Amino acid sequence: LNQVATYYGQGAYQQRLSTFCAETSLDIINVGFVDVFPDVGLTGWPETNFGNQCDGSFFVNGDETSGLLANCHQIMEDIPLCQDAGKKVFLSLGGSAPASGQYIASKDSADDFADWIWGAFGPVTPEWTADGLPRPFGDVVFDGFDLDIEWGTGFGYGYLAKRLRHNYDTYRDSNPESKNFYLSAAPQCYLLGNLLTEAISYAPFDYIWVQFYNNPSCSANLYADGLPGFNFDDWVSIITSGANPDAKLFVGLPAEESEAISGYYIDSESIESLVNKYMNKHPKTFGGVMLWEATGSYNNTDSKGNVFSQSVKNILVD
Numbered sequence: 001l002n003q004v005a006t007y008y009g010q011g012a013y014q015q016r017l018s019t020f021c022a023e024t025s026l027d028i029i030n031v032g033f034v035d036v037f038p039d040v041g042l043t044g045w046p047e048t049n050f051g052n053q054c055d056g057s058f059f060v061n062g063d064e065t066s067g068l069l070a071n072c073h074q075i076m077e078d079i080p081l082c083q084d085a086g087k088k089v090f091l092s093l094g095g096s097a098p099a100s101g102q103y104i105a106s107k108d109s110a111d112d113f114a115d116w117i118w119g120a121f122g123p124v125t126p127e128w129t130a131d132g133l134p135r136p137f138g139d140v141v142f143d144g145f146d147l148d149i150e151w152g153t154g155f156g157y158g159y160l161a162k163r164l165r166h167n168y169d170t171y172r173d174s175n176p177e178s179k180n181f182y183l184s185a186a187p188q189c190y191l192l193g194n195l196l197t198e199a200i201s202y203a204p205f206d207y208i209w210v211q212f213y214n215n216p217s218c219s220a221n222l223y224a225d226g227l228p229g230f231n232f233d234d235w236v237s238i239i240t241s242g243a244n245p246d247a248k249l250f251v252g253l254p255a256e257e258s259e260a261i262s263g264y265y266i267d268s269e270s271i272e273s274l275v276n277k278y279m280n281k282h283p284k285t286f287g288g289v290m291l292w293e294a295t296g297s298y299n300n301t302d303s304k305g306n307v308f309s310q311s312v313k314n315i316l317v318d
């Protein structure tokens with residue numbers, strides 16, 4: 001079924017996550033971000049940033065203060081509400097800042113990073129807690145992990161994704177009753193020098209939400225303006241020739257005018273035309289729409305009082 005995905009964690013004056021758990025149009029919520037990776041993180045741990053949602057205290061690692069937020073109680077309390085409402089909640093790695101944060105030094109450190117993320121944010125294991133390692137969201141178990149890679153050289157992200165998949169598969173082999181886990185990625189829409197296309201060819205992602213905004217050569221506004229360049233077809237080819245040819249491709253779009261560079265927001269009429277064309281052109285690969293981001297969508301209501309994600313959902317399912 002065509003789904004709506006969004007991001008939560010960086011919205012201006014955002015409300016707690018439960019507000020968006022109650023939004024029936026949202027199917028997948030990416031909570032962002034793990035914005036600094038261990039090779040460059042304080043004390044060798046990843047660092048996190050969830051906007052206005054935490055109390056500013058950080059975990060201590062040995063006798064050093066890390067950059068890992070320790071008290072984000074509202075997010076911890078609310079993720080189960082979203083999951084009970086049938087939504088998938090992913091933890092997003094990356095984000096748009098800091099530029100220096102998304103560095104992976106080697107394959108070994110990519111594997112170590114994946115193991116750390118799995119231990120801290122995946123299923124609760126006695127070993128992890130016995131080692132006194134942190135569970136920033138307690139017993140909350142994310143449904144998957146998202147790579148929102150905006151910076152770096154491209155190195156390591158495929159290894160990171162593949163190791164996460166390995167960890168899922170190993171865990172499910174010994175816990176066959178456990179829920180499924182998912183991998184997603186949010187590449188920019190340009191192809192030359194793209195930081196995630198190699199990872200997509202190497203590791204089996206389940207969802208690819210391409211950022212068809214803020215990029216002059218390939219964004220959705222070109223389609224809306226009747227101009228060439230919108231490259232959804234190219235992304236279908238990348239996915240169908242990648243490690244998971246059945247991955248779903250989402251059209252990534254701004255949720256309101258102010259959440260993208262001027263000119264890149266397209267309205268629901270344009271989205272309806274674009275969705276109708278590409279959903280029918282690629283029925284197997286078309287998966288839905290991703291909106292950046294939840295608070296912007298919530299503030300962007302139409303004449304009928306529908307928030308933007310609801311307008312988009314109505315287009316997808318009608």
Ligand SMILES: CNC(=N)NC(=O)NC
Pocket residue numbers: 007095096148186211292
């Ligand atoms: C300002 N940062 C972003 N727009 N980031 C994204 O859209 N990530 C999917």
